[in-house]
C-alpha cells in the first residue's frame with residue numbers, strides 16, 4: 119500500500135464547505151485548513167471574508183433557499199478545474215406540529231436541506247468525474263430516529279440520506295465516494311443560546327457519553343470520510359451521537 123497516498127493530508131486538495139462560517143461548518147473548515155486544503159466556504163452574507171494574506175478560505179455568497187443564488191454557485195462549481203471534496207453542511211430546522219406546518223416553511227426546509235445539496239452534488243460530480251472525489255452530506259440523527267414536531271426536518275434529512283445512497287451507486291464507477299454523516303446533539307453557539315442549562319443537562323442524561331458533541335468531534339469524522347484514508351466506504355449514513363440512538 120502506498121503510505122504517502124493514504125493519509126489525512128489535504129495539501130493540494132480543493133474543498134467546498136457550505137455554511138462554513140459558524141457552528142459545525144466552521145469547525146470542519148478550520149480542520150481542513152490545518153491539514154493544508156484550499157477551502158471554499160459559503161455563507162449567506164454578501165460581505166467577503168477572504169483573508170488577504172493567503173485568500174484561504176475563499177468566500178462565496180450562497181443562499182440555498184434562493185434558486186438564482188444556487189444556480190450562480192452551481193455555475194461556479196461547473197467551471198472549476200479541480201474539486202476534491204464537497205461537504206453539504208448548510209441546513210435549517212423548524213420545530214412545529216403537523217397542523218402548524220406552513221407550506222412556505224416546508225418548501226424552504228426542502229430547498230436548503232435537500233434540493234440545494236442535490237444541485238451542488240450534480241455540479242460537483244461533473245468536475246470530479248475526471249479524477250474521482252468525495253462528497254459528504256450532513257444530515258442528523260433525525261434521519262434515523264424520530265421525535266414529535268420535526269416532520270419537515272426529519273423527512274428532508276431522511277431524503278438527503280436516501281439521495282446519498284443513490285448518488286453513491288451512480289457515481290461509484292467514477293471513484294466518487296458519497297456518504298452521509300448524522301450528528302446527534304452538538305454544542306454549537308446556537309444550541310447553547312436556544313436551550314437552558316437545565317435542558318442541556320436533562321438532554322445529556324439520555325446520551326450514553328453523558329455530554330453534547332463538540333463541533334470539532336463532528337469535524338474529525340468528516341475529515342476521515344473525505345480523506346485518502348477512506349477508499350471503500352460509500353453510500354453510508356454514519357451516526358455520530360455519543361450512543362444516543364442506541365438507547
Ligand code: NAD
Pocket residue numbers: 136137138139140141142143161162180181182183184207208209210211230256257258259300301302303304305306308309
Ligand atoms: P448553524 O445554524 O450554526 O449553521 C448552519 C449553517 O448553514 C450556517 O453557516 C448558515 O449560514 C447556513 N445556512 C442556513 N440557512 C442557509 C441558507 N438558506 N443558505 C445557505 N446557507 C444557509 O447550524 P449547525 O448546528 O452548525 O448545523 C450544521 C449542519 O449540521 C446542519 O445541516 C444541521 O442540520 C446539522 N446538524 C446539527 C446538529 C446540532 O446539534 N447542531 C445536529 C444534527 C445535525
